[in-house]
Amino acid sequence: MRILTLGDVTDPRAIDYLAAHLWAFRKDKKIDFTVLNAENAGFIVGPSPEDAVRLLDAGADVLTGGNHTLQKKSLHAMLDSDARLLRPANYPAEVPGVGYTILPANGYRMLVMNAIGRVEMEPMDCPFRAVDRILAREEGNYDFSILDFHAEATGEKVGMGRYLDGRVSIVFGTHTHVPTADEQILPHGTGYITDVGMCGIREGVLGISAETILQRFLTRLPERHQPADGEVRAQGAIFTLDEGSGRVTAVERVTF
Numbered sequence: 166m167r168i169l170t171l172g173d174v175t176d177p178r179a180i181d182y183l184a185a186h187l188w189a190f191r192k193d194k195k196i197d198f199t200v201l202n203a204e205n206a207g208f209i210v211g212p213s214p215e216d217a218v219r220l221l222d223a224g225a226d227v228l229t230g231g232n233h234t235l236q237k238k239s240l241h242a243m244l245d246s247d248a249r250l251l252r253p254a255n256y257p258a259e260v261p262g263v264g265y266t267i268l269p270a271n272g273y274r275m276l277v278m279n280a281i282g283r284v285e286m287e288p289m290d291c292p293f294r295a296v297d298r299i300l301a302r303e304e305g306n307y308d309f310s311i312l313d314f315h316a317e318a319t320g321e322k323v324g325m326g327r328y329l330d331g332r333v334s335i336v337f338g339t340h341t342h343v344p345t346a347d348e349q350i351l352p353h354g355t356g357y358i359t360d361v362g363m364c365g366i367r368e369g370v371l372g373i374s375a376e377t378i379l380q381r382f383l384t385r386l387p388e389r390h391q392p393a394d395g396e397v398r399a400q401g402a403i404f405t406l407d408e409g410s411g412r413v414t415a416v417e418r419v420t421f
């Protein structure tokens with residue numbers, strides 16, 4: 166089984182790009198299941214319900230979230246009603262949405278989880294224990310498992326990979342918008358990458374225009390973020406999963 170994980174959609178133009186290219190890429194690479202982080206799809210915040218529907222139609226099986234997912238109040242009802250849309254599991258239980266889902270793919274039950282980091286981010290419940298609770302609650306109800314760990318600090322993400330090695334099929338990171346070159350198979354068979362990057366425009370700074378970001382760095386004055394201009398590219402990773410052993414046998418970073 167081949168699973169595609171894609172980084173943060175940073176801009177509505179990236180939604181258009183995925184709508185035009187993702188199904189063809191899936192077909193070309195024989196992808197069975199796609200997880201896409203959509204938390205910035207409306208430019209920084211998002212997605213809106215319309216954005217989410219477009220991304221699902223574009224070829225994403227699950228949309229994961231992060232620190233900006235709940236900022237769009239218009240999405241709250243969809244978070245409560247659509248099992249293909251996640252927000253981090255370690256938010257307070259009262260907030261809309263859920264942090265994991267189980268969906269079919271090729272006759273298997275795919276558990277997809279989403280958690281958010283706590284290092285250089287907002288205070289939140291422990292992401293390690295949040296994942297432990299999901300795995301315990303759903304034991305026997307899934308065949309393979311995937312975690313999108315949306316976090317800033319590389320150390321926290323690498324630690325999560327080690328913590329879940331052999332217990333979760335795939336652990337991939339999002340949030341920084343910069344891909345890392347550490348795709349690997351951990352000793353007990355978990356496929357891992359610290360960050361898959363972004364689906365967006367790379368000419369600016371993480372999807373935002375360099376001028377507005379540099380103005381902030383140079384003057385410390387508030388400056389309204391403007392989107393970057395340039396060509397959209399989608400960044401992610403493909404994990405090949407051996408269905409017999411449950412182990413990942415290959416991890417490949419991709420850009421299209």
Ligand SMILES: [Fe+2]
Nearest residue numbers: 231232233340
């Ligand atoms: Fe984020």
